C-alpha cells in the first residue's frame with residue numbers, strides 16, 4: 369500500500385503555501401473541486417494508493433469566517449475561538465514572543481482593542497484549543513474527510529496547539545529583544561489530552577494513519593506520542609537535517625552528526641512507533657545541495673540520497689522531484705520569491721546590515737521555494753505542468769530534468785529509484801529487518817546493515833568525493849569475502865563491480881551478506 373501526501377489543498381488566500389486555511393471543507397479552486405478530490409481518492413484507491421491530507425490545526429487563515437467573526441467583538445459566538453489578550457499597560461504586546469517567521473507573535477486588532485497570538489505569520493491566528501467548541505469543529509472536519517475516504521493525515525505544527533496557562537515574557541535571545549515563541553509554547557504539558565481526544569474522535573476504529581510534524585518533541589517523549597500508547601502512528605523528527613534554521617550562519621555539520629541522529633531515531637522507533645524517513649519536504653532546500661558539495665555529480669548525489677531514503681528502517685517519504693534529482697534554484701531578485709519566510713528573512717538580514725547580495729545569497733541557499741517549483745513533467749512550456757501561469761517559475765533545468773525524459777533514461781535518478789523500490793518490494797528485510805550502524809566514526813561513509821535472521825543486507829553510501837572503504841570492524845561481518853554487491857549506483861557508469869573495500873566517489877551500494 370502506498371500513499372500520496374498532499375500539502376494543504378483547502379481554500380486559502382495562499383499567503384503561506386496553503387498553510388493558512390480559510391475553509392477546511394472546500395478544495396481550493398486553484399487545484400480543482402471537491403468532486404475532483406473524490407475522483408482522486410477513488411482513482412488512487414484503485415491503484416492501491418491512499419491520499420493523505422495535511423491538517424493545519426494550530427491556526428487558520430485570518431480570512432477564515434471563524435476569525436472574521438472572532439475579531440469583530442469580545443462577545444460574539446466565535447470571540448473565544450482564538451487567543452486574545454489585552455495590551456500591557458504601556459500598550460505594547462502581551463509578551464515579548466517572536467513568531468517563527470520573525471517579528472512579534474502578537475498583532476493588534478482595532479475592532480477588539482486586543483492583541484491576537486500567531487505562532488507563525490500575522491495572517492495565521494492561533495486557534496484556542498482550550499475551547500471545546502473549537503476542538504469539536506476540528507474533529508468534525510477530519511471526520512468529514514475520513515468519510516470521504518482519505519487514508520490519513522499529516523498534522524501540521526501540532527506541538528504548538530497547547531499554550532501555557534500563564535503567558536510570561538521570555539529571556540530575550542536576539543537583537544530584536546524578543547524571545548522565540550517556540551521555546552515558550554512547544555509541547556506544553558496537557559497537550560497529550562487534546563491529542564488523545566483527537567485520536568479517539570477521529571482515528572480509533574478507522575484504518576487511517578497519522579504522522580505528526582512534531583518539532584520539539586524529543587526521543588524521551590516518543591512513547592507518549594507514537595505507537596500503541598501514543599497518539600500518532602509516526603512523528604517527523606528533524607535532527608538529521610543539515611539545513612539550519614539560522615540563515616545568517618552556515619551550519620557546520622559532520623556526517624557523523626547526521627548518522628548519529630538517524631541511528632538514534634532508528635533506536636527509539638524500534639521500541640515505540642515507527643520511523644518516517646525523509647530528507648526533503650516543502651520547508652527545506654533540496655537535499656542534493658544540502659548534503660553534497662557543489663562539485664559533486666548531481667546524479668550520483670541523487671542516487672546516494674535515494675539509497676539511504678529507501679533502505680533505512682521506516683516508511684520513506686519521497687518529496688516531489690526528489691526522485692528526479694531536483695536541485696535548488698537561484699533567482700536574481702527577492703521579488704521572484706513567493707515564500708513569506710524567505711521575504712521576512714531577507715528583510716531582517718537587510719535590517720541587520722547585510723548587503724542585498726548577501727541577503728539574497730541566504731535566500732538562495734535556504735529558501736523553501738527551492739522545493740516549491742512546479743513539477744517537471746516534460747520538456748514543453750512550463751514543463752508540461754500548466755498552460756496557465758504557475759505560482760513560481762519552473763526550474764530552468766526542466767528540458768533535461770523531467771519525468772518523461774528520466775523515465776526513458778536507464779541512467780537517470782528516477783531509474784535508480786525504480787530499481788531500489790523494486791528491490792525493496794522483493795526483499796522484506798528492508799521493511800522489517802533490524803537496523804545496525806556500521807563504521808559509525810567514518811566521516812565519509814554511511815553504512816548500516818538490515819537483518820532478519822539469515823537474511824542480511826549491507827548498505828553503504830560514500831558521501832565524499834574521494835574513494836573510501838567501509839570499515840567492517842565490529843559490524844559482525846567477518847570479511848569482505850562475505851559481502852556480495854547486488855546494486856551499485858555506478859552500474860551504468862563503469863563496468864567494474866563496486867566493492868565495499870573501496871567505494872568510489874559518492875557511490876551507493878546494496879550488498880548481500882553471506
Ligand code: GLC
Pocket residue numbers: 384385387388424488524525581650651
Ligand atoms: C509547518 C509547515 C510550514 C508552514 C508552517 C505554518 O511547519 O510545514 O510549511 O509554514 O507549519 O503552518
